[in-house]
Amino acid sequence: MDQEQIKEINNVITRFLARREYSAFELKQKLAQRGFDAKNVDKQLDLFIQKKLQSDRRYAQSVVRIGYMNGKGPRYIEQKLKQQQIDESLYQSYMFSEEFDWFAKASEVRLKKYGDIQVIDFKVKQKQMRFLQSRGFDLEQIKEAFT
Numbered sequence: 001m002d003q004e005q006i007k008e009i010n011n012v013i014t015r016f017l018a019r020r021e022y023s024a025f026e027l028k029q030k031l032a033q034r035g036f037d038a039k040n041v042d043k044q045l046d047l048f049i050q051k052k053l054q055s056d057r058r059y060a061q062s063v064v065r066i067g068y069m070n071g072k073g074p075r076y077i078e079q080k081l082k083q084q085q086i087d088e089s090l091y092q093s094y095m096f097s098e099e100f101d102w103f104a105k106a107s108e109v110r111l112k113k114y115g116d117i118q119v120i121d122f123k124v125k126q127k128q129m130r131f132l133q134s135r136g137f138d139l140e141q142i143k144e145a146f147t
Helices: 003-019 022-035 038-050 054-071 072-081 102-114 122-134 138-146
Strands: none
Touching: 003 022, 022 102, 054 072, 072 138, 102 122, 102 138, 122 138
């Protein structure tokens, strides 16, 4: 193995992780774009994972927390995590813990966007429902936002 490249891989991973959490998949992509050997990347990334410097669980929790704070629903967040190849077991119990009230968040997002006006017109209600659906809320959460 090229010791210089390994040192550079370690430096790059450290710089990335110093800014925010990254998934292992995301780090591999970024390092591949920089032209590093895949075997060296895998080996060094495994060391970061063993030392708990990189964690897909922490990454997933961060994505869930930030998504919730930004008014995104669980479906949107789950899709984002699947794109990063994060296993469901790493985030499902956290996403649906008592810490997150998705029904209240759907209501809050609707209220912020459209105000506290009772919707009577069917077309207006459909438009608002599509908006909440595009934010990643499921049908139950959306219906609750209108009560």
